[in-house]
Amino acid sequence: MSAVILTLAVPLLKKYGTNFKRTESIIALAIAAWNKAMVPAKAQEDFQKGIIDIAVPTDGDAELVAATIEIMEMIEDRRKQIFPNLRVVIAKYDLQVSEGKLTLNVGSAPIPEGK
Secondary structure: OHHHHHHHHHHHHHHHOOOHHHHHHHHHHHHHHHHHHHOOHHHHHHHHHHHHHHHOOOOOOHHHHHHHHHHHHHHHHHHHHHOOOOOEEEEEEEEEEEOOEEEEEEEEEEOOOOO
16 A cells, blocks of 8 residues: 555655655645545545644645645545555555655555445
């Protein structure tokens, strides 16, 4: 799953991943977008709202909210194209950057059929 998340995030990492904080934010949003796609459709809006409440400071402006949604939608579009049938939830992750090299370790679990 680490390679899956990195594959989804590559365009954003290349364009915006200029420092650890940005890289970390991109990876976190990619994982959030992935997990959002794994919850039932009727729960996805609430799930996304929860992510925005965490990711955007309470004094954050509408542009930051819109950017967060745009990033999550871009990741979801890539997920549908590249990994449409992969059904796992990401439970935890660890991101390390050392000497310009990114290491992502992801803990995931399969979603049972019919869920």
